[in-house]
Amino acid sequence: MLAQQRQAAILDRVRATGGVRVGELATEFGVSDMTIRRDLDLLHERGLLAKVHGGATAAGSTDEPGFQAKSVRQQAEKAAIAARAAQLVRPGAAIALSAGTTTAELARRLVDVPALTVVTNSLPVAEILHGQGRDDQTVVLTGGVRTPSDALVGPLAVGAVRSLHLDLLFLGVHGVTDRAGFTTPNLLEAETNRALVAAADRLVVLADHSKWGTVGISSIAPLADAHVLITDDRLPPEARRLLTDRVGELVVVAGTGDRARR
Known part of the structure; x- marks a missing residue:
């Protein structure tokens, strides 16, 4: 072994x-x-x-709230983060959205971007995009075992993702810390997310301020792997300083959802 x-x-x-x-x-x-x-x-x-x-x-949390439970938390912050993330998507791109409530918010802002190919292991993300009935948009939903966060994970999902080459991955996470990096409480979801990270040219992490200091049992990627981390302005000053040094670019948006700033 x-x-x-x-x-x-x-x-x-x-x-x-x-x-x-x-x-x-x-x-x-x-x-x-x-x-x-x-x-x-x-x-x-x-x-x-x-x-x-x-x-x-x-150590850390193994509790995995369901999608509906998480969807009512930090709604304004998630909306602002998703709006800023949508600005990074160009027509004709091949992108991936991991499971999560913030990535679902992002999906709602991508329905009008033409000629997108979207790979996801999130049932809510796939439903949002598929529901638009767009002929110029391709949605690829992986197979796998369904988790409480409505993610499809496991060998089927990993196998599907490993054959792909993607421009951007938008990754939702359970926790962010200096030592553990980006984490999740689900071991199989971590494995699938690691495959998504490996398939993408650029990694964009979407994490509101409440994720800082939370540790899931399984690591997805170290902080330095993030090309961009988008968060909100309730992130503590010490966390901002550390993340500015560790990630490629830290983007801090106003939590009201009506404006964004660096």
């Missing part, structure tokens, strides 16, 4: 049981205690678990 596979299995165990012991993991995987400790050190540094004496426990 490769180190990455072993670490993913450790995270699965932590998520399922709430905690693990070094000795038990070493026996299960047929490696030394030192190897397991190095795995735990790496996962701890990424903010994915918390090291304790003799093992590790869960």
Whole structure:
């Protein structure tokens, strides 16, 4: 078993049981205690678990609210972020929208952009775009297992995405932190999102201020992988300073949704 596979299995165990012991993991995987400790050190540094004496426990949130529950949160901020993100889309582009309520807001602002090809693993995004009945717009919906956030994830989704080459990915995330980067509480969704990141020339992350400081159990990408991060003006000053240094471009919009500013 490769180190990455072993670490993913450790995270699965932590998520399922709430905690693990070094000795038990070493026996299960047929490696030394030192190897397991190095795995735990790496996962701890990424903010994915918390090291304790003799093992590790869960760190961050594994709670995954449903799409409807999330859709009523930070509505003005999400609308403003989506409006700014739509300005990055050019006619004829091949883009991807991950699952999420902010990406669904973005989809509503793309219905009039001509000749788009949109790849998505989000059922709400696909429904919004397909409902317009546009002949000049192509919507590609991946297959997969449906999550609480109405994302299609798993091997079918990953396989479909890996064959594609995209201009832009608009990525919605559960959490943003310095150590863990962009995260989600769903391990399969993280894998599908990583495939989307790899398929796109440019990564645009859509994350309102409430995502800052939240850690999902699985990392999607480090902060430095984002070419653009669009957020709102309620983001704390210290977070703005850090993100300005880490991401390619930080765009801060006014949360009222009627104007945007850098």
